[in-house]
Each structure stands twice: as structure tokens, then as C-alpha cells.
Amino acid sequence: MALSATVLAELRGIVGPSHVHDAAGDLVAYARDATPLFSHRPDAVVFPADTAEVAAVLALATRHRVPVVPRGAGSNLCAATVPLRGGIVLVLTRLNAILEVSADELLARTQPGVTSAALADAAAARGLLWAPDPGSRTVATVGGTIATCAGGLRGLKYGVTRNYVLGLEAVLPTGEVIRTGGRLWKDVAGYDLTRLLTGSEGTLAVITEATVALLPAPASANTGVAYFPTLADAGEAVARVIRAGVVPATLEFLDRACIGAVEDFAHLGLRADAGALLLFGDDGPPDLVAAHLDRIGTACVEAGAVEVTTAREVAQAEALLAARRCALPALSRRGGVTILEDATVPRPRIAEMVDRIDAVAARHDVAIATFGHAGDGNLHPTCVLDSAEDHEAVRRAEAAFADIFAAAIDLGGTITGEHGVGAAKLPFLAARLGEDQLALLRRIKSAFDPAGVLNPGKLGS
Amino acid sequence: MTGDVFDPEQLSRCISCGFCLPACPTYAMTGDEASSPRGRITLMRALQDGTLPPDDGTLAEQSSFCLGCRACEPVCPAGVEYGSLLEQWRVHQWRGWRRPLVARALMLLVEQRWLLRLSGLVRRAARGRAVTPQAGPTRAAAPAPAAAPGAAAAGGPGAQLMLGCVERGLFPAVSRGAHALAPELAVPTAQGCCGALHAHNGDLAGGERLAERLGADLPGTIVTTSGGCAAHLAAVLGRDRVRELSTWLADRPAGAELRVGGRRARVALQDSCHLRNGLGVFAEPRTLLRQVADYVELPSAAACCGAAGTYSLLRPKESRRILDAKLDEIEAAGVDLVVAVNPGCLRQLRTGLRRRRSPVRAVHLAELLTRVEPPPRPA
Numbered sequence: 001m002a003l004s005a006t007v008l009a010e011l012r013g014i015v016g017p018s019h020v021h022d023a024a025g026d027l028v029a030y031a032r033d034a035t036p037l038f039s040h041r042p043d044a045v046v047f048p049a050d051t052a053e054v055a056a057v058l059a060l061a062t063r064h065r066v067p068v069v070p071r072g073a074g075s076n077l078c079a080a081t082v083p084l085r086g087g088i089v090l091v092l093t094r095l096n097a098i099l100e101v102s103a104d105e106l107l108a109r110t111q112p113g114v115t116s117a118a119l120a121d122a123a124a125a126r127g128l129l130w131a132p133d134p135g136s137r138t139v140a141t142v143g144g145t146i147a148t149c150a151g152g153l154r155g156l157k158y159g160v161t162r163n164y165v166l167g168l169e170a171v172l173p174t175g176e177v178i179r180t181g182g183r184l185w186k187d188v189a190g191y192d193l194t195r196l197l198t199g200s201e202g203t204l205a206v207i208t209e210a211t212v213a214l215l216p217a218p219a220s221a222n223t224g225v226a227y228f229p230t231l232a233d234a235g236e237a238v239a240r241v242i243r244a245g246v247v248p249a250t251l252e253f254l255d256r257a258c259i260g261a262v263e264d265f266a267h268l269g270l271r272a273d274a275g276a277l278l279l280f281g282d283d284g285p286p287d288l289v290a291a292h293l294d295r296i297g298t299a300c301v302e303a304g305a306v307e308v309t310t311a312r313e314v315a316q317a318e319a320l321l322a323a324r325r326c327a328l329p330a331l332s333r334r335g336g337v338t339i340l341e342d343a344t345v346p347r348p349r350i351a352e353m354v355d356r357i358d359a360v361a362a363r364h365d366v367a368i369a370t371f372g373h374a375g376d377g378n379l380h381p382t383c384v385l386d387s388a389e390d391h392e393a394v395r396r397a398e399a400a401f402a403d404i405f406a407a408a409i410d411l412g413g414t415i416t417g418e419h420g421v422g423a424a425k426l427p428f429l430a431a432r433l434g435e436d437q438l439a440l441l442r443r444i445k446s447a448f449d450p451a452g453v454l455n456p457g458k459l460g461s
Numbered sequence: 462m463t464g465d466v467f468d469p470e471q472l473s474r475c476i477s478c479g480f481c482l483p484a485c486p487t488y489a490m491t492g493d494e495a496s497s498p499r500g501r502i503t504l505m506r507a508l509q510d511g512t513l514p515p516d517d518g519t520l521a522e523q524s525s526f527c528l529g530c531r532a533c534e535p536v537c538p539a540g541v542e543y544g545s546l547l548e549q550w551r552v553h554q555w556r557g558w559r560r561p562l563v564a565r566a567l568m569l570l571v572e573q574r575w576l577l578r579l580s581g582l583v584r585r586a587a588r589g590r591a592v593t594p595q596a597g598p599t600r601a602a603a604p605a606p607a608a609a610p611g612a613a614a615a616g617g618p619g620a621q622l623m624l625g626c627v628e629r630g631l632f633p634a635v636s637r638g639a640h641a642l643a644p645e646l647a648v649p650t651a652q653g654c655c656g657a658l659h660a661h662n663g664d665l666a667g668g669e670r671l672a673e674r675l676g677a678d679l680p681g682t683i684v685t686t687s688g689g690c691a692a693h694l695a696a697v698l699g700r701d702r703v704r705e706l707s708t709w710l711a712d713r714p715a716g717a718e719l720r721v722g723g724r725r726a727r728v729a730l731q732d733s734c735h736l737r738n739g740l741g742v743f744a745e746p747r748t749l750l751r752q753v754a755d756y757v758e759l760p761s762a763a764a765c766c767g768a769a770g771t772y773s774l775l776r777p778k779e780s781r782r783i784l785d786a787k788l789d790e791i792e793a794a795g796v797d798l799v800v801a802v803n804p805g806c807l808r809q810l811r812t813g814l815r816r817r818r819s820p821v822r823a824v825h826l827a828e829l830l831t832r833v834e835p836p837p838r839p840a
Contacts, residue, residue: 025519029494034479093493136479264540329538329539330538
């Protein structure tokens, strides 16, 4: 469906001619995000400069029944920003100002196009911590981080993004601008629309400003690595750490394939012969961090670790975490297509889940490497295929992932812990929520978006 | 169906994670996916599979808008060789008359070996004795390269100094400085261009041919004062044949302290993109500078200055935008000198600083280490 000349002219009138792209090549560039196997060309790409322009574009879209997909950096892994029905991709990278960082109120006010790392840096400059820490933080925008309710490496101790969103300015598809929540820690007036919009994946409204909670920066942080003969041993270590009453900031595991891939990129001297690796870290007063790392190390040795080391300096700890953040793209060195998924199970059932993943991989004859946030039960089984052109292999991988999601739900878990549903997980959502809840989701969606123009084919569709 | 523009294996390595976005200067300028490495690879795929016609306007624009600085390569966990893909892209994009006129003219020029030789001679003659190196207080004046004994005469393939097609014309003091610092290097004057210019401007085959010919002209180890040439030569002849000057000098003492106005000089370095991102060389020039001066790290030392080979000639407006931010940073750093390790960067920085009437001077590493002062700025 190409946009009519009228719509294009109106769009150009709103944002200025140079901020509407509709040449074939420009559209191709916005046909996909970081999700493999999903691609669809939009009909126009629009770059608004402020809230008023966003509101005018959305009102126009509702009037003309044109689909709109809001987009930050397009680094999400669930096809949340692929314009499945064409229409407009609304790129928010020009709204990229950090409006305020308040050490007194422990909060920041920011536009959505700022990267999560830039916000973290601005906070750190004032002695503060922006806790959400998605692997893609240097790329991912705050708007997208909130829209997908992203998680990351500090999830165990600090939770996911929703715990840090105090208030939002958002534009409804019909063009009204609403402000939810605000600057207060305590504010219970009305339905919690801030939480509803956080993780709504651009299906209810377009976030144009966010007020987020910051924490005092921890005095110190450190990281260690433990190597195990098998992934099951690492799983046992996690259980022992939790039983020991320690809640570290980070507890990440990589299996053998992931260790090799990360080492190929980062050259940190990781032991490629180990069956699994547990990366653990904590932050806080130096004495406490040292004590926690010590207890975690002990738990690892008891679980059969063959080697435990802690980072000698901050740079080394940072390098370890940075390497872990890039595990997914590094894995792609192993083949042509890398499909990463995101399932979560209750923490005591991680080892069971790992076994089930192995069995599923064998049954469907696909190679699945696994890494993830062991501390919070969030696993990233990742399938590496030789080529997307091998349709039979792609089909087998998809069947395997369907089984993996079913296994996660069976173990009391969920189909996504931090990446979101997007288009990729939508077929599995009913299994997690049930039909009644899904129907409620759709009624909520139509209350926000009566014309159904905002990110169709995703949540609420 | 175009089909055969790119090496399919290289093209398929990108998984669109977007980790390259924050490293890309043109994405920083526009916030537009199409001008990011990931977006450009998506465009390349569309060209390869025929989704976009070969004459598509965005393909043309983006292949030329890209600086080719390869800042996306070291940050790519998947190991995509973007620089190589860009070269393949431009082979297709800039065929025949579609290649920018300036690039065509330059490529023709630097292929003429007699002209290269002449350019050095003419330049020297025009300047007369004014720039004949009175190389610093602590060093003996170096013989002009043209007068140096050729290694070829010595027989076996030792290490030889490459003069560079642009550098020998624009900055003859750089080669003289390099030779003063490393007198063991032979300096044959019968040597051509390395072909980097060709490879970056859509003539990959020509670029390889010239590099191989230069490899024959200079058998043995080739020492170059140009980061761009080093990366291109290494790609064609192999890394073991090529050394950039700072790595050649790395193990020897850098010489006496450089003083400005009675105090130790403050100097900054602008990395050569291809040297840093293509060959991973960035520590050595810094080590050398720290020995002779107070070294100041520019926040964006690793980011392109906008020279980018022929980019400053082909896209002056964008080049200038990138340079302006860089110059602001240099001036804010309060340095006396900013040091380049590539002739393109040197020209870019020197022109920009002069235009601003800045007190900061741009010099090549070889010039700084030999105290060969650059020509004075016009008042």
C-alpha cells in the first residue's frame, strides 16, 4: 500500500520535506531491525523533531488509517519495529536530549532517542546509576528500552526497566498528549498507565519523554569468572549461590560454544576448553563486594568449578562484562543466521530447562548454544544456521523454539524475560496469558488506538 | 539480478545487531539508519539480490556518503569486514563515468610514475633551501630521499621507505624526517603509488595491481609514513611485508624533549582510521609521543577527521562538518601540536587549523620527532 500524494504532502508539511524519506533505498534500510527472518518495507520514514510533530503525524495516521511503527535504534530482538503492514516508520532519533539529571531527586528526564549508555554516562557524571543494562546499551535508545521493558546484566539485583520508570509523556494514536506518573516515588492516583506503557512495544502510544529513577552509584564493583566441566555444574553453582543468601548484581553463564565465540572477538584469554563459564559480579562497598565474590567463588568450587578467578582491576571487569554483552553477535561468527530466543524459568529449574533445550535440539536436529542470565532464570538459547536460504533448517529451528517456549511455560516460566513479544513471539502469547487475558489486551489496545494504526501485527492484534 | 557484486560470505556475516551504529560518524550526523553501517549492508544486500535496481539513488548516495573510516569494524562482534564490502560496493557503484571526476583525475595522476618522481623534484626546487631539513638541534640533517642511496643497489631486500604518491608531493619533509629517524631504510625513488586511492574509489583491481607493482619496486619490508597506504598494502601484500613508521620506530628512543616557549610541549594525536581500525595500530605513536612531550588524548582521537582519502575533495561539506567538531576539540584541549600519521589527515587538519588562524599546528609524527618544522602559517 503506497501512501497517497496527499498523505506524503501532509507529512512533509508537518516535519519538513527533508525529514520524510520515501525513496526505495531509504525504505529498504528500515525494513528490519535486529531480529532475523523478519522484514517488511515501510512506505515512508518520518523523522519528527518534537512532541508536537509526533502528535501531528499520529493524528494524520489515524485520520487516514495509515499504520505507524515507532522506532529508536532498531536493536530489539523480537521484530517489534518491523513495519509488517507497511505505512510509516516514525524514527525518534532526533529527540535526543537529556533534559535534566537531578542528584537531589535521584531522577533524570530524557527524550526517547538518547541511548541507554549515554543516559548511564550522564548519571555517572553526577555520581548516579541508571540501572537498566541491556546488552545493546551503547546502541539501544531509552525510548526503546522502556517500550520493550528491557532487562540486562544487572537484572538479578536491580530488576528490569519498569522498576525505574517514574513517568512518561506519550502521544496517543489519535494525537492527544498525555503525561503519566511524574517525579514522585509515591503516587497511586489512577490506573498505573506508566507501567502499562512500559513494555507496550509501541502499540498503545509513542513515548516522547521519560522521567526515570536513578540510584546512588555503588562505591565499587568487581567481577569474577568460574569455569565448569559442564553447564549443569554451573547451574548447580547458581543454586548454591542463591541458597547462600547472596544476591549478586550479575550472574551470567555461557556454554562452550558461546565462550569460544566471545573469545574470538574479545581476546580476553577465556578458557575455551571449559564446558561452561559463570561470570559473576557485584557492586557496593568494597568490603561487601569482596566478601560476596568470595562466597560466590566458594559456592562455585563446591559445585565443581575447575578454576575461579576475580578481575584484578576495573578495566578487566568491564572488559568481561562488555564481552558478555556481545555474546549474541559474536556467536554469529559460527554461521550465516543466528536466531536468539529469550525464555525464563524459575531459578531452581534452570538445570532442568537446559536439559530440555538439549533434548529439543537433538530431536529437531539443530545446533543450539545457550547463554543467559542464570541468576534470574533468563536463558538465551541461540540457534546458528548456515544460511537463511536453507528453508528446511529454518523450519526445524522454528519448530525447536516452539517446543522450547512450551517447555519454559511447562516449568512455570515464560516466553520472554526481557526481549519482548513483538511479532516474533505473538503466536506464543496465548499459551502464556490465556485467551481471556488476551481478549482484555485487545480491548485495552482499542481504547488507546481505536483505528488500530499503531504498530499493527504486534501486542493487542 | 546483480548477484555478484559482493562476496556472499562477507555479506551474510552481518546479523543486524546494530552494535556498529554508535561508532559511525555519518549515523551520528543524521540519526538515519540508511547512513549507518548496518543500514548500508542492508542496502548492499538489496543490490545483491536485485531488490533495488543498480541505479537506485540511495545506493549511489550512501556509497559515497560513507567515509570508509572502518570505525565499525573493531566494534563488530560478528567480525564483518565492512571496509572490504565498501570497496566491492564502489567497484559496482562507481564504474566508468559514474566515478567522481576528481577521483578519476587523481587516480590517473598517481599512476604516472614519472610524474610522481617529478612532483617531488619540482616541489623541492620551488621551496629551495627553505625546507631543506635542518633537522632539529639534536639530529644531523637527513639527506633528501632522492639523493639517498637506493637499497636496490645494496642487493638483498632490506627495509625500504615508501615515499607515497600524495605525500612526496605535498609533504616531502615527512619522508625526509622518516629517513632521518631510520637511516637504515633505503629510499629508492623509482617507486609508484600503492593503489589505496584506487581501491577506495571503485577500482579494486587497479588498487591490487598497483600494490603488487609497488611490492615489486620495494622488495622486502616496506616502511610507510601513511596509515592508509599501510592498511591497503597489508591487505594486498600481507601484513608481514608492511610496517607503518611508528611500529618501525617503536623500540628505539624517540629523542630529546620537545619544548615550546620554554616548557615541555603539549601534543595530541589524531589516529589514522585505516591504521587503527584496519591494522589495530594505535599504541605505538602514543608511546613515541609520550617520550618527547606531554601527551594529551583527544576524546575523539580514534574518530575520523573527515579527510578519509578523497572524501574531503568529493564531499567537502560533510567533511567540513566532521572536521569542525574535531578542531573545536583540539583547540579546547590546549595543545601546541596535533600529530597525524597519515598525509590525508595531515592535510585536513593543517588546512582546517589555518583557516581558523589557530595557534595549534598540525605535524606528521616523522616531522615532530625530527623537529622538522612545518612551513610557517601565512599571517
